[in-house]
Structures are given as structure tokens and as C-alpha cells.
Amino acid sequence: MSKIIYTKTLDPVSGKAIPMKRGQTLTITLLEGPQCVDFNCFNLHDYKERMSVGHMRRTGFRCRQGSIVWSAPPRYNPMMVFTELPATCRTDLLAARCHATQFEKERGYPGTHTNCQDTLAESIAEFGLTPDDVHDSLNLWMNTGWDDEGNFIPNVRRNQGKKGDQVKLLALMDVLAVPLICGSGDVSNTSNYWFRSVKVEVTDSTPENDAVVATLLKKHTGFINQRTPDQFRVKDIRTERDLTATDKFEPKFTLCPVPVETVTVELTESDKKNLAKLVKRGFGEDEEDALRSAVMTWYTRNRTAQIVPETLDIE
Amino acid sequence: MKIRFTSQQLKLLQAVLDEKDRGTNMNEVVLAIFREFVKQQLGREAA
Numbered sequence: 001m002s003k004i005i006y007t008k009t010l011d012p013v014s015g016k017a018i019p020m021k022r023g024q025t026l027t028i029t030l031l032e033g034p035q036c037v038d039f040n041c042f043n044l045h046d047y048k049e050r051m052s053v054g055h056m057r058r059t060g061f062r063c064r065q066g067s068i069v070w071s072a073p074p075r076y077n078p079m080m081v082f083t084e085l086p087a088t089c090r091t092d093l094l095a096a097r098c099h100a101t102q103f104e105k106e107r108g109y110p111g112t113h114t115n116c117q118d119t120l121a122e123s124i125a126e127f128g129l130t131p132d133d134v135h136d137s138l139n140l141w142m143n144t145g146w147d148d149e150g151n152f153i154p155n156v157r158r159n160q161g162k163k164g165d166q167v168k169l170l171a172l173m174d175v176l177a178v179p180l181i182c183g184s185g186d187v188s189n190t191s192n193y194w195f196r197s198v199k200v201e202v203t204d205s206t207p208e209n210d211a212v213v214a215t216l217l218k219k220h221t222g223f224i225n226q227r228t229p230d231q232f233r234v235k236d237i238r239t240e241r242d243l244t245a246t247d248k249f250e251p252k253f254t255l256c257p258v259p260v261e262t263v264t265v266e267l268t269e270s271d272k273k274n275l276a277k278l279v280k281r282g283f284g285e286d287e288e289d290a291l292r293s294a295v296m297t298w299y300t301r302n303r304t305a306q307i308v309p310e311t312l313d314i315e
Numbered sequence: 316m317k318i319r320f321t322s323q324q325l326k327l328l329q330a331v332l333d334e335k336d337r338g339t340n341m342n343e344v345v346l347a348i349f350r351e352f353v354k355q356q357l358g359r360e361a362a
């Protein structure tokens with residue numbers, strides 16, 4: 001058994017910013033039944049590095065066991081990993097977070113309805129962070145959907161959460177983890193028109209979890225483009241709110257202009273026929289475009305890793 | 316026929332050239348890849 005080092009019941013509608021060390025596990029437990037839990041995550045030692053739900057969406061619109069909580073590029077570090085995620089905890093990566101203006105504007109709520117933006121802001125204020133530091137949230141027990149026309153379905157399906165459901169997130173770096181009770185619960189299916197308490201608990205690292213951390217860090221870090229602030233062109237965090245252009249600023253884009261080289265190939269008569277066929281089928285605007293597209297499509301198909309959901313494939 | 320590639324595209328294709336089983340220069344590799352693609356894409360309809 002791993003040692004419990006922090007435990008708290010989150011009553012409606014509250015949240016808590018919890019500092020965690022690499023290797024520790026955050027367990028979120030539904031104490032009474034269905035309840036949407038919003039979640040933010042910061043690097044404990046550099047608050048500018050934070051979770052990017054947008055990048056988490058690249059492997060699908062839902063999380064599963066093994067899914068990584070990624071920080072935003074150019075850091076792009078694995079912050080946490082789901083080591084447990086029950087089927088009754090549908091996760092949402094589309095809904096961003098509810099906010100007070102939304103309830104006022106869409107539902108005519110007279111005043112400030114409970115909402116995740118404000119609860120997140122109040123929770124992270126303990127660490128000197130501002131409401132602007134709240135970022136798009138990873139939403140647990142939020143049964144949203146979408147259709148193939150691109151319509152988001154925020155509020156039709158009931159929350160499937162069951163009393164006793166547990167989600168476990170293992171920290172892969174030192175983080176400030178911020179779970180909270182979603183404030184939309186009493187006016188939507190998000191939490192089935194009610195609020196319920198959840199328990200949050202941090203347990204210390206175990207040899208098993210340390211092995212998971214080591215395996216995942218080996219897999220997901222060490223890339224030359226996972227940058228740190230000392231590599232940034234602008235390193236200092238701006239303090240004036242007003243934006244003014246830097247005098248004589250010269251941008252240094254990665255490639256601009258893009259160097260272009262020419263490759264010459266000798267096409268046979270059948271090559272020419274095939275190329276014409278590709279153009280006719282709309283595979284390129286002209287023969288050069290079609291041939292280049294053919295070569296690069298081959299590369300994409302044959303030399304590029306598939307984007308698939310992460311799994312907890314620890315040997 | 317002349318085909319323009321960005322330096323970045325050629326950097327990726329260089330790895331295929333380094334495999335050495337599709338030719339010994341970029342022209343050969345590009346042509347070989349094009350032909351493989353045509354087989355994938357056009358199948359029996361390829362000339």
C-alpha cells in the first residue's frame with residue numbers, strides 16, 4: 001500500500017490546487033454518484049508550462065487508461081498519465097470550461113452562477129495565479145459528444161458516473177494539479193442536475209509507479225524540440241499589459257524563405273501515362289504537383305508513425 | 316522532368332536514400348518512390 005499524503009473532500013462547488021511530486025498519484029473518487037470534475041495542471045516550478053487539452057485531442061477526443069496529460073508546445077512534456085479510468089468516467093476534451101457569462105448570456109441567470117472558470121481561478125489564487133492563468137480544462141465524468149457535421153453536443157447525455165468510481169493520475173513531473181466540482185451541475189446533464197462531493201487523495205510513489213514514470217519519460221522525453229525557457233528568444237515574462245512592438249525587431253523564423261531544390265527524373269512512357277492519370281483524378285494541379293504529392297504521400301504512408309491513442313504498455 | 320522539393324522534404328527523403336535499396340542518388344529514389352506509389356494508388360489500372 002502506498003502512503004496517503006494528502007486527502008480532502010471537495011464539497012460543491014469548490015476545488016483545490018494540489019502540489020504533487022513526480023511519482024505521486026492523484027486519486028479522484030466519486031463519493032455520492034455522478035459528478036463532473038474539471039481539471040487544470042501546471043508545472044509546479046514554472047507556471048507558464050501548463051496542460052494543453054488541444055494537443056491531447058490529437059490522439060482522440062476522449063482519454064483512456066494510458067492517456068498522457070501533455071503540456072503545451074514548445075515544452076510539450078508529459079505531465080501526468082491516467083493509470084486508472086473506469087468506463088463510467090467519460091472524459092471530455094472539447095468543452096473548455098464553463099464560465100459565468102455563459103450562464104448569464106445563454107440561460108438568463110441573474111447574477112453569477114457557479115462555474116469552473118471562477119472555481120479554478122479561486123483555487124489557483126492560493127498560489128498567486130490570476131484568472132487568466134486558468135486554461136482549457138480536462139473534464140472528467142463529462143459525457144459530451146459530437147457528430148460528423150462537427151456539431152458539439154455538450155448537454156444531451158446524462159452523466160454515467162457511479163458512486164465509488166475512481167480516476168488515478170500519476171504525476172510524471174512535479175505539478176500543481178487542480179481538480180474541482182463543475183459548477184454547471186445543477187442546470188445541465190453534465191452532472192444530472194445536481195452537485196455531489198468528490199474525494200481527492202494524493203498517494204506517495206511506489207516502486208511500481210516509479211517504473212511506469214521511468215518508462216514513459218524514456219518514451220516521451222529527450223526530443224531536441226522539447227524546449228525550455230532558456231532556449232526562448234523572449235525569456236522574461238511580460239509585466240506591462242499594454243502591447244508595443246519591439247524596436248527594429250527582426251523575426252527569426254525556422255525557415256523563411258524556404259529553400260527549394262530541383263530533382264530531375266527521367267520518366268518512361270508508362271510513368272508519363274500514370275502521372276497523367278493521377279492529375280486527371282485530382283491528385284495534383286499539374287504533373288509536378290502530382291509527382292511531388294505522390295512521393296510525399298508515400299513518405300507519409302510508409303515512414304510516418306500513426307497517430308494513435310497512448311496506452312499504458314509497460315513491460 | 317524537373318520537380319521542386321523543399322529542403323525539408325529532401326531531408327526526410329534523404330533517410331530513404333540512406334536505406335540504399337531504392338537507388339544511389341535522389342533522382343533514382345524519387346522515381347522509385349513515385350512508381351511504388353503509383354502501384355499502391357492505381358493498382359491494376361497502372362500503365
Ligand SMILES: [Zn+2]
Pocket residue numbers: 038097098115116117182183184
Ligand atoms: Zn464546469
